Amino acid sequence: MWILREDEVSAIAVGAGILGAGGGGSPYLGQLQLTGLLREGRRVGIMPAGELQDDDLGCGVSGMGAPTVGIEKLPRGDEMWQSVHAIEQHLGRKFRFLVVGEVGGGNAIEPLIAGAYGGLPVIDADPMGRAFPELQMDTFMIYGVRPWPFALHDPQGNSAVFGPVDSAKTAERIGRAATVAMGGSVALALPVITGGELKSYGIHGTLSLVHRLGRAVEVANRQKDDPIAGIASVVPAQELFVGKVVDVERRTTGGFARGRLQIAGLGGYQSENMQIDIQNEFLIAYRDGVPVATVPDIVALIEEESGLPLGTEALRYGLRLTVVGIPAAAKLKTERALAVVGPRAFGYDVDFRPLPGDLPEAALQVAG
Amino acid sequence: MWILREDEVSAIAVGAGILGAGGGGSPYLGQLQLTGLLREGRRVGIMPAGELQDDDLGCGVSGMGAPTVGIEKLPRGDEMWQSVHAIEQHLGRKFRFLVVGEVGGGNAIEPLIAGAYGGLPVIDADPMGRAFPELQMDTFMIYGVRPWPFALHDPQGNSAVFGPVDSAKTAERIGRAATVAMGGSVALALPVITGGELKSYGIHGTLSLVHRLGRAVEVANRQKDDPIAGIASVVPAQELFVGKVVDVERRTTGGFARGRLQIAGLGGYQSENMQIDIQNEFLIAYRDGVPVATVPDIVALIEEESGLPLGTEALRYGLRLTVVGIPAAAKLKTERALAVVGPRAFGYDVDFRPLPGDLPEAALQVAG
Numbered sequence: 061m062w063i064l065r066e067d068e069v070s071a072i073a074v075g076a077g078i079l080g081a082g083g084g085g086s087p088y089l090g091q092l093q094l095t096g097l098l099r100e101g102r103r104v105g106i107m108p109a110g111e112l113q114d115d116d117l118g119c120g121v122s123g124m125g126a127p128t129v130g131i132e133k134l135p136r137g138d139e140m141w142q143s144v145h146a147i148e149q150h151l152g153r154k155f156r157f158l159v160v161g162e163v164g165g166g167n168a169i170e171p172l173i174a175g176a177y178g179g180l181p182v183i184d185a186d187p188m189g190r191a192f193p194e195l196q197m198d199t200f201m202i203y204g205v206r207p208w209p210f211a212l213h214d215p216q217g218n219s220a221v222f223g224p225v226d227s228a229k230t231a232e233r234i235g236r237a238a239t240v241a242m243g244g245s246v247a248l249a250l251p252v253i254t255g256g257e258l259k260s261y262g263i264h265g266t267l268s269l270v271h272r273l274g275r276a277v278e279v280a281n282r283q284k285d286d287p288i289a290g291i292a293s294v295v296p297a298q299e300l301f302v303g304k305v306v307d308v309e310r311r312t313t314g315g316f317a318r319g320r321l322q323i324a325g326l327g328g329y330q331s332e333n334m335q336i337d338i339q340n341e342f343l344i345a346y347r348d349g350v351p352v353a354t355v356p357d358i359v360a361l362i363e364e365e366s367g368l369p370l371g372t373e374a375l376r377y378g379l380r381l382t383v384v385g386i387p388a389a390a391k392l393k394t395e396r397a398l399a400v401v402g403p404r405a406f407g408y409d410v411d412f413r414p415l416p417g418d419l420p421e422a423a424l425q426v427a428g
Numbered sequence: 429m430w431i432l433r434e435d436e437v438s439a440i441a442v443g444a445g446i447l448g449a450g451g452g453g454s455p456y457l458g459q460l461q462l463t464g465l466l467r468e469g470r471r472v473g474i475m476p477a478g479e480l481q482d483d484d485l486g487c488g489v490s491g492m493g494a495p496t497v498g499i500e501k502l503p504r505g506d507e508m509w510q511s512v513h514a515i516e517q518h519l520g521r522k523f524r525f526l527v528v529g530e531v532g533g534g535n536a537i538e539p540l541i542a543g544a545y546g547g548l549p550v551i552d553a554d555p556m557g558r559a560f561p562e563l564q565m566d567t568f569m570i571y572g573v574r575p576w577p578f579a580l581h582d583p584q585g586n587s588a589v590f591g592p593v594d595s596a597k598t599a600e601r602i603g604r605a606a607t608v609a610m611g612g613s614v615a616l617a618l619p620v621i622t623g624g625e626l627k628s629y630g631i632h633g634t635l636s637l638v639h640r641l642g643r644a645v646e647v648a649n650r651q652k653d654d655p656i657a658g659i660a661s662v663v664p665a666q667e668l669f670v671g672k673v674v675d676v677e678r679r680t681t682g683g684f685a686r687g688r689l690q691i692a693g694l695g696g697y698q699s700e701n702m703q704i705d706i707q708n709e710f711l712i713a714y715r716d717g718v719p720v721a722t723v724p725d726i727v728a729l730i731e732e733e734s735g736l737p738l739g740t741e742a743l744r745y746g747l748r749l750t751v752v753g754i755p756a757a758a759k760l761k762t763e764r765a766l767a768v769v770g771p772r773a774f775g776y777d778v779d780f781r782p783l784p785g786d787l788p789e790a791a792l793q794v795a796g
Contacts, residue, residue, distance in 0.1 A: 218594060223588070240605060
């Protein structure tokens, strides 16, 4: 068991910002809160899925809502844990573990806060290896874990437990409507999952991965080295573009931050432009109109000045940045998964054009 | 205990159509279904609140959503009971009774169907003595019964249990959003209530009242007598207008059927017009621009040809009708209640101008 140290939190936030593809919410508030909890003496352990028994019962946890709302609506602190606890009460059972609902952005931090509150270990895995805008876009849902019961809990303490629901898409539709009515940014406990299911369908080692990724970037930035090289030392990343933001079209609608980003090229890209389509996350990057990175592959924006990743909510005119492409985890690139998370699932008439390689996944070492 | 007979169902539907003020949903489908259940040998008993022990636990039940959707979306049958059962499971307790969530329109019938499915008696009382568009507009909520947990259940079997919520208005906001996402017409189980609370805050005898009211109208229609006189023999009703529908402005928006009805006068009203403002229910009737009936008093429309009440969903150009005003129950006319159900609570800059009298309420005879 990896007992999280206070000085490891910022690296997780940076790494999750990169894999988050702009989504998952700003990690800033969560980072402050988790650091504070650890300083107070609370502990949270991170555990490989291989150490679970197949019939151990646990629960996924993440935020639901638009990142543009998440940065304006202060969390109360315990809502992530309360959303999990609402399901424990509903089922009349205690969970043995938590699992990260999506390892992107602030959603990598929130389960660690829930674990620190609830005294439960957080498994070193997630069902995305990135962030996605909708609830059904998740290897647990895609490969058949039941999408209910699930719970929402808002910072005012309002709570709801949903289920039965006839599909993960129905869960998304009803949950999204409730999220908007609950203020646009809430805690989501989903799914209830066994150790066996998690071992089969999870993307393993992603909390360790975002930690290594963030540390490599932090070290590069501290040494005035290239952060992109730091990223590429941990995952098979490639530079897609370097430029300056010339237009941000972004609106918060239907519980999502949707929009389009225009970047004018700099340096070797001076005569070119890049457009990136957004739905909470950066979904498709077009260079001079040609798609060069497509969902589920990860499009990350690294700001030149800070050397740090940018979330959807932080975009503004004039920012100079490098666009980086990182291949998705293999479990997101099967035919079954692409039907849910490929470009056509988002309404684009574009084929998935995989970047080379896969997001590295930890080998599952089964205990005993 | 009044064991409901098959031949009593239509009178309840007619009476509930009158007190429903156009809302509560069409009773037609529910009437067919309840009649069918009774014909199959199922039974449902209707019991005065006075026979309850103060610590008996029960639950309110009604439909939630726009009546314009309710007539287009066929119920599955058992969703009312399933919504109640979801709360039983959530609490780990069995209920002893059901209570009508609103005695207007189809919502007077639905709890009887739930009672027939669940084998529970339905109390002869409700918290409105009419229908209202929003969940907090209810004497149980107004006088302090806790608005959670509450459950929604849709005809596809999707279900959700809500709570804690910080107020009845929050319950309305979140529940309404979920209702829309669940297709716009769902079963609502609310509130969980004790026998003692029901005795204190309920409007008593309203199921018996709608039955008597409907029977009086059915008898008058059968004998080619005036149905308005039939209504007035049971409740203190007054004729407000007679005319022909010349315009119906109606849209289903935000989970409500909203609109405005224009009626041109006939007979003694020939030189006059009436406008009625609608939000699921008929809220305010203006004669030549002057409010002559204001919510919470009841505005009922009786169609000339059939002698039967019209729901919001049935309005159309050319219908000839009589507009009838019926005073609300006394518990809706306190200062505390008018803050929630008076014209200003609906956004109108109009004072409540009470019609003479009160909706008759049964005396509470405590058993034993």
